[in-house]
Amino acid sequence: MHTEEIVLLNTADEAIGTAPKIASHHRDTPYHLAFSCYVVGPDGRVLITRRALAKKTFPGVWTGSCCGHPAPREGLRAAVRRRLGSELGLTADSITSVLPGFRYRAVAADGTVEHERCPVVRATVSDVSTAPDPSEVEDAEWWTWAQCLALADRPESSPWYRLQMAELAPLGAPPDWPDAGTGGLPPALAW
Incomplete structure (x- = not known):
């Protein structure tokens, strides 16, 4: 059985090693590479x-479309395409870098920590039919931008x-988000 690996980062966002994904998420989760x-x-x-x-982490919360962890030596676009397919049954027509420098640290109610350099991308699709993986996704719904903005004020x-959303809201509606380019991506991540 294959164990999914995450890419560990130093404070300069350079790769310093890998670790098993599931075993790495706990009260002292190391800083690592992800995407939204x-x-x-x-x-x-x-x-x-x-x-x-x-x-294991943040069960039942509402969030963006898909998030994941690029595998070692996997580019961001390839990681996004892989997760969209496996998690939602979707194929992206295009992928655009929107918030390449995004990072965060969050603590769940049970004390589990997420600590990620997490570039944010927009994917466009022409086929909106989804096939969510129930081990990953409880619900998947197409929302207006106004509904998305309102969700940011809700505890769920x-x-x-x-x-x-605090960074995306000023950019306007998602189809209008500007391409932020790849210059702000972490050194550990190829486009």
């Missing part, structure tokens, strides 16, 4: 998901969602 993705359909709606209730949203 917001999927936008042809009508401008955003796919918002609720994390599976059985997930993930801490990283609230932090991301």
Whole structure:
């Protein structure tokens, strides 16, 4: 059985090693590489998901479309495409870097910590039919941008969602988010 690995980072966001994903998330989770993705359909709606209730970290919270961890030596676009396919049954038409410098640290009610350098991307899709993996996703719904903004004020949203929305809201509606380029991505992550 394959054990998913995360990429560990130093304070300069350089790769310093790897560790098993599941065993690494606890009260003293090391700083590591991740990503968040917001999927936008042809009508401008955003796919918002609720994390599976059985997930180890932050179960049952509402958040963006998809998040994950790039594997060692895996580029950001490849990681996003992999997770969109396996978690939601989606194929991205395009992927754009939106918040390449985003990072956060959050503590769950049970004391589990997330501590991530987590570039945020927008993926566009023309086919909006989803096939969520129930071990990852409890619910998946297409929301208007106004509904997405309102979720940021509700306690059932993930801490990283609230932090991301504070930076995304000033950019306007998701179809209008500017391409932030790849210059701000961490050195440990290829585009």
